[in-house]
Amino acid sequence: MDTLTKKQKRILEFIEKYTKDNSYPPTLKDIALKFQITIGTIQDHIFALQRKGYLERKKDKARGFKIIKTTDGIDKPHGVDMGMIPLYGKVAAGEPIFANDNINGYVVFEKNARGHNIHFALEVTGESMIDSGIYDGDIVIVRKQEQADDGDIVIALLDDEATVKKLRRNNIKAYLEASNSKYKAIMNRPFKIIGKVIELRRKYDLLQKQML
Amino acid sequence: MDTLTKKQKRILEFIEKYTKDNSYPPTLKDIALKFQITIGTIQDHIFALQRKGYLERKKDKARGFKIIKTTDGIDKPHGVDMGMIPLYGKVAAGEPIFANDNINGYVVFEKNARGHNIHFALEVTGESMIDSGIYDGDIVIVRKQEQADDGDIVIALLDDEATVKKLRRNNIKAYLEASNSKYKAIMNRPFKIIGKVIELRRKYDLLQKQML
DNA sequence: AAAGTATCCATATATAAATATGGGTAGAAT
DNA sequence: ATTCTACCCATATTTATATATGGATACTTT
16 A cells, blocks of 8 residues: 655645535645645645545546545545434424424434435434333434334324334234333324434443543 | 525535535536536526525635535534544454455544544444343444443453453453343453444344344 | 655646626516 | 516636646655
8 A cells, every 4th residue: 555655644634624624625726825835846746646546636627636545544435425414302392393493413424325315313312212222312313204114113293292112003003112111002192203213323422531 | 594496406406416426516617517508697596596595605716615505405514524434344363353355334423523533333243232222233333442441332352353342340350241131241351442332323224124 | 876756946828717797588576 | 567586698808727847956765
């Protein structure tokens, strides 16, 4: 593996950071200004980065950089569709969940290439799904849909309140089931499915201890 | 909320997709070519997108676009540092875990602004942590470190094999503990901590129906 | 000693790309 | 009827940006 010099590494890092900050890559001149050297010199460095396989660029295209390997030598995965989905907060009964002012944060999420679905995230409260390994404080990622199969974990509206439960359905009827022996199934109340849980996330270590 | 026309929406979506595909935003001409209309017209559309608060751009800068609200009207979070971390596969005893050819995939991950730590992901095999809500097939995200506190869930090397366990330590000694009553603690074997589990992920909906 | 590589400079030129200007039509809103 | 907005055209001009060229020094490798 072709390894980078310090200068090359710093330039590659700058391109990455600039792109992240501005949403578009730098020009040769931007880089030259940053490092207080001339464009001609930057040309040399860029050429080296290309030769060593860290950077690609399109001829004659402004800001036409594409990083293909990071400074630690790890290939950048390509064609991965990642984005942010909103994390909605709890809502009092009757209020709309999907309101812009009910967004408590965002969660990074890798979209399944195919689906053109809409996703969102919710924080789980309570212990009712503990036997399915879903704990209080966990975050679930949900695909919006109004139908689901027997056994799916779903977000349902019960009395205008969003809740996480397991969907049960047979030929006769559908109902919601908790995963905790202390709770009983919800058999005879109307509910509406608003999405299916497709992923679970649990963060440890929220207040980061200084490592000794 | 200012809502977009169909054309404006399609153009905003194109800018987003082009940027994702190429790693740099399109020029006005790129957009004009795509929609088979002239640059002058694109100027109008871009101006409308700016006026309605979906798009920002820097004057006189090539490809100087920055999307600030997506087509569904959701604000784009800014300054979030997300990237991909490698998902390593299982290794036979004695083989190095962190080899480039042992990368089985990538996982999107939001970096904690501060930390300059190195992270990676591993798939959990076995039921030994089931009482901590960590199941076979789950993915753990790990921060590389060689120290950890009592109660932390860690990745440890035991006989050159990586395993997920809970770290126990008192004044006298440190040992590894499973979270499953069928397993007993590992008291008298040497081990080495290689990282601390900071996040858990579980994907549902992967073809196979989840157990019960 | 010669060749290569990494670092740097200055400057000219070609091309990419944004901007400016002035015009047009159709339909909705006032 | 008039104004506004969304949509479209053509073309000239300015500015941003990449590229080309030819040089230099210090250092390591051959």
